[in-house]
Amino acid sequence: MLEELKKQVLAANLMLPQYNLVKFTWGNVSGIDREKNLIVIKPSGVPYEELTIDKLVVLDLEGNIxxxxxRPSSDTPTHIELYKRYKDIGGIVHTHSTWATIWAQASKEMPALGTTHADHFYGNIPCTRKLTEAEIEGDYEGNTGKVIIETLGDREVMAIPGVLVSCHAPFTWGKTPKDAVVNSVVLEETCNMAYHTVTLNKEIESLDQYLLDKHYYRKHGSNAYYGQK
Amino acid sequence: MLEELKKQVLAANLMLPQYNLVKFTWGNVSGIDREKNLIVIKPSGVPYEELTIDKLVVLDLEGNIxxxxxRPSSDTPTHIELYKRYKDIGGIVHTHSTWATIWAQASKEMPALGTTHADHFYGNIPCTRKLTEAEIEGDYEGNTGKVIIETLGDREVMAIPGVLVSCHAPFTWGKTPKDAVVNSVVLEETCNMAYHTVTLNKEIESLDQYLLDKHYYRKHGSNAYYGQK
Amino acid sequence: MLEELKKQVLAANLMLPQYNLVKFTWGNVSGIDREKNLIVIKPSGVPYEELTIDKLVVLDLEGNIxxxxxRPSSDTPTHIELYKRYKDIGGIVHTHSTWATIWAQASKEMPALGTTHADHFYGNIPCTRKLTEAEIEGDYEGNTGKVIIETLGDREVMAIPGVLVSCHAPFTWGKTPKDAVVNSVVLEETCNMAYHTVTLNKEIESLDQYLLDKHYYRKHGSNAYYGQK
Amino acid sequence: MLEELKKQVLAANLMLPQYNLVKFTWGNVSGIDREKNLIVIKPSGVPYEELTIDKLVVLDLEGNIxxxxxRPSSDTPTHIELYKRYKDIGGIVHTHSTWATIWAQASKEMPALGTTHADHFYGNIPCTRKLTEAEIEGDYEGNTGKVIIETLGDREVMAIPGVLVSCHAPFTWGKTPKDAVVNSVVLEETCNMAYHTVTLNKEIESLDQYLLDKHYYRKHGSNAYYGQK
Known part of the structure; x- marks a missing residue:
């Protein structure tokens, strides 16, 4: 079942080591079939070089295999929370990529400081609050999804397709599993650039809204003129 | 038409991923035939691994295909402005290479701090002012070219063949498309060195003029004695 | 003799250049056979590309070949001190990996700042005091082992399987030689992240104990639920 | 003539790109035959991938080809000054390797902060004063050699086989061309570590002399016990 989606999820998972976003078995990608309401996700702790299509796990949105x-990725409940709340999301990525994790560990929103950022993300990448002791000792991974939702609220999540979980690491998403990985790559690079920009010029502030608008809408929406039609 | 120039432009574009100056489809190289007043440029949003000579776009200096x-690169109007204003330029490169973009995002001129810089660039790499809201909402890419020209003015642009566009990223140029890419590689490395030099020693200042002269003219001009005749 | 252990020790040594933890002949891995009380260790100064199973050295716990x-690694007496004191250790690694060495040179405990750390290490990575002149001029490598033991004391060493030796570099350990190398890779990455986290946010503090508990016990102990059974 | 030395010099030059110490044609290695008082050096501006044994240049110590x-490397007069003054030197390397150049541009002596440094260099790596305008406009490359000699004086140059030339870049040397390249690799790595150590802990100071002695003499001199006999 879901053969096409499984191929996409496998290919997207294999992009993680290719783009140097993971070490060992860290990280996972999932995808969703919105008609069947089923998700496909990486199994927990399986090395990428051993990952094959038949090792992927299919679950429903209640978390039943x-x-x-x-076993599915231990982060599966976080993925499910996001899929349930935001209906446009077609794929989700979780990694501990170096630069995005640095911003998450610093518990700092990552500011939009240039057009590299604005080409992909329509504003600062938010950082969640810390989870409470009760949230951590309870349904930890589900609560990680809930604190992301608390942070994002009703915003258009496809315009800023990523978040930093405080003391932890990033999650990104996209229309497809592959799009979600591309957003992880861009998040990693923009976090790298932002670290060095703010340490080079401590007075720097987020981009002016009109430059953000220009670059974002150059690539997104009905008036986009970047790329081929 | 322009087969030789197209080969040069293709080869120069393929140097961008080879020298780790771009991710995905970011970046573009163009070249100009000064007799025919035609430019050849990368198409917009095409991955480098799919780029072939027949996908390159030829335009005149009014921007007509x-x-x-x-579609040509969305940055084409910036290239055209520079070609029209500075007649010595034979090739132009735009990337979002990491270290040069960090200086651009910090809105800082990149100082000449050592002979690595002086061997290639005859002075600090300037940074433009920010574009105004009107300039961004108008002919944005053309205005990016105009603000570069405003920054460079009448200086000998081949002596400092690069610029940082504030909040955006670098442009470099050269006698040929390949030369322009070499200048991008050197700019990236000198921006890396300069970031760490100024964070290691906050009192450091730009090179003395005579050391700048010595290294620059060791490699450039009629008295150059670096390399083979 | 000890053919299986030798294979493990050879494979673990070869992981050091593969994971970019060493330059030239820097670094060494050993393993122990707890029944025979014999250790297998890399010979001193032999390049990894020339390392073969018959070049490994077998010693008893008094250091007799x-x-x-x-000749065995010059660090052999340090390995022996640790094997004698902590009976759960099955393999030991010493490298001068860049980021861990930076923390060791800074003589700083490396704080647990995120879940990447907590997934592997149950708390801050301690840094030893400096050795005294007498300790250095005496049995230096043995005294390096003794100051590590002084630092760790009676703690459960498998929960924090690494230490920074002040002005020197890291040692890590594990149940097997391979586990010890994995811990070196994770230590290197978490030291990289921690450097940038504390320079990005100078107010940052170590993780809350309950988040440390959650992530550590998600992967370790009888209630672990990460990975496959 | 000098076929064996030429092989060594060629192999040592090819190590520079292999160890990521150079970009394009930056950098050069030479070797000397102390019986014939002839040196072999890389030609100026020739790419490493085109470098062959017959392109190497042989000169006497007056600089005659x-x-x-x-044409020999434009830095040849610097090499010659060092060979003439210090009779133990058998090979010399000049690069603009990133981290060593950062310390040179910062005009800072690079402190010995750990055993990685002490294993190879018996103390801080000195940085020259800046050259004067007259020195730069005169015999620049020869004066670069002279300011290195002024900095090193009568010290045992084989114990600290490298120097940083202010505003410029490093030179290293060794008994052979290959040894000199190894010293460049170690200098680059220790400069990287030192940058991050001093930015992580601003109070850090150079190693205690007895730890420097221990590690240096563990690998050098008649009582060395690192490596095989």
């Missing part, structure tokens, strides 16, 4: 012999 | 089925 | 034609 | 069709 529908297909697969292996 | 003379040959090619694809 | 039991098998092998080459 | 004895063999070779190409």
């Amino acid at each position: 529908v297909e697969g012999d292996l | 003379v040959e090619g089925d694809l | 039991v098998e092998g034609d080459l | 004895v063999e070779g069709d190409l």
Whole structure:
């Protein structure tokens, strides 16, 4: 079942080591079939070089395993929370990529400081509050999803397709699993640039709104003119 | 038409991923035939691994497409402004390379701090002012070219063949498309060195003029003695 | 003798250049057979590309060579001190990996700042005091082991399987030689992240204990639920 | 003539791109035959991938070309000054490697902060004073050699086989051309570590002399016990 989605999820997972976003088994990508309301996700702790299509796990949105012999990623409840709340999301990525994790560990929103950022993300990348002791000791991974939702609220999540979880690491998403990985790559690079920009010029502030608008809408929406039609 | 120039422009574009100056489709290189007043440039949003000579776009200096089925780079109007104003320029590169973009985002001129810089660039790499809201909402890419020209003025642009566009990223140029890419590589490395030099020693200042002269003219001009005759 | 252990020690040594933890001949991995009380260790100063199973050195816990034609690593007395004191250790790694060495040179405990750290290390990575002149001029490598033991004391060393030796570099350990190398890779990455986190946000403090508990016990102990059963 | 030395000099030059110490044609290695008082050096501006044994240049210690069709490296007079003054030197390397150049541009002595440094260099790596305008406008490359000699004086140059030239870049040396390159690799890595150590802990000071002695003499001199006999 879901053969096409599984291929996409496998390919997207294999992009993580290719783009140097993960070490060992860290990180996971999932995708969703919105008609069947089923998700496909990487199994927990399986090395990328051993990952094959038949090792992927299929679950419903209550977290029940529908297909697969292996345990799903331990972060699965976080993915499910986001899929349930935001209906436009087609794929989700979680990594501990170096620069995005640095901003998450610093518990800082990552500011939009240039057009590299604005080409992809329509504003600062938010950082969640810390989870409370009760949230951590309870349904930790589900509560990680809930604190992301608390942070994002009703905003258009496809315009800023990523978040930093305080003391933890980033999550990104996209229309497809591959799009979500591309957003992880861009988040990693913009976090790298932003670290060095703010340490080079401590007075620097987020981009003017009109430059953000210009670059974002140059690539997104009905008036976009970047790329081929 | 312009087969030789197209080969040069293709080869120069392919140097961008090779020298780690771009991710995905970011960045573009163009070249100009000064006799025919035609430029050849990368198409917009095409991945480097899919780039072939027949996908390049030929335009005149009014921005009309003379040959090619694809849209040219969205930065084409910036290239055209520079070609029209500075007649010695034979090739132009735009990237979002990490270290040069960091200086651009910090809105700082990149100082000449050592002979690595002086061997290639005859002085600090200037940074433009920010564009105004009107300039951004108008002919944005053309205005990016105009603010570069405002910054450079009548200086000998081949002596300092690069500029940082505030909040954006670098442009470099050269006698040929390949030269322009070499200047991008050197700019990236000198921006890396300069970031760490000024954070290591906050009192450091730009090179003495005579050391700048010595290294620059060791490699450039009629008295150069670096390399083979 | 000890053929299986030798294979493990050889493979673990070869992981050091693969994971970019060493330059030239820097670094060494050992393993122990707890039944025979014999250790297998890399010979001193032999390049990794020339390392073969027959070049490994077998020693008893008094440091006597039991098998092998080459001198063992000069750090062998440090390994032996740790094996004698902590009976759970099955493999030990010493490298001068860049980021861990930076923290060691700074003589700073490396704080647990995020879940990347907590997934592997149950708390801050301690840094030893400096050795005294007498300790250095005496049995230096043995005294390096003793100051590590002084630093760790009776703690559960498998929960924080690494230490920074002041002005020197890291040692890590694990149940097996391979586990010890994995811990070196994670230590290197978390030291990288921690450097940038504390320079980005000078007010940052170590993780809350409950988040440390959650992530550590998600992967370790009888209630672990990360990975496959 | 000098076939064996030429092989060594060629191999050592090719190590520069292999160890990521140079970009394009930056950098050069030379070697000396102390019986014939002839040096072999890289030609100026020749790319490493085009470098062959017959392109190397042979000169005497007055700088006269004895063999070779190409111009020698423009830094040849610096090499010659060092060979003439310090008779133990068998090979010399000049690069603009990133981290060593950062310290040179910062005009700072690079402190010995750990055993990685002490294993190879018996103390801080000195930085020259700036050259005067007259020195730069005169015999610049020869004066670069002279200011290095002024900095090093009568010290045992093989114990600290490298120097930083202010506003410029490093030179290293060794018993052979290969040894000199190894010293460049170690200098680059220790400069990287030192930058981050002093920015992480601003109170840090150079190593205690007895730890410097211990590590240096563990690897050098008649009582060395690192490596194989």
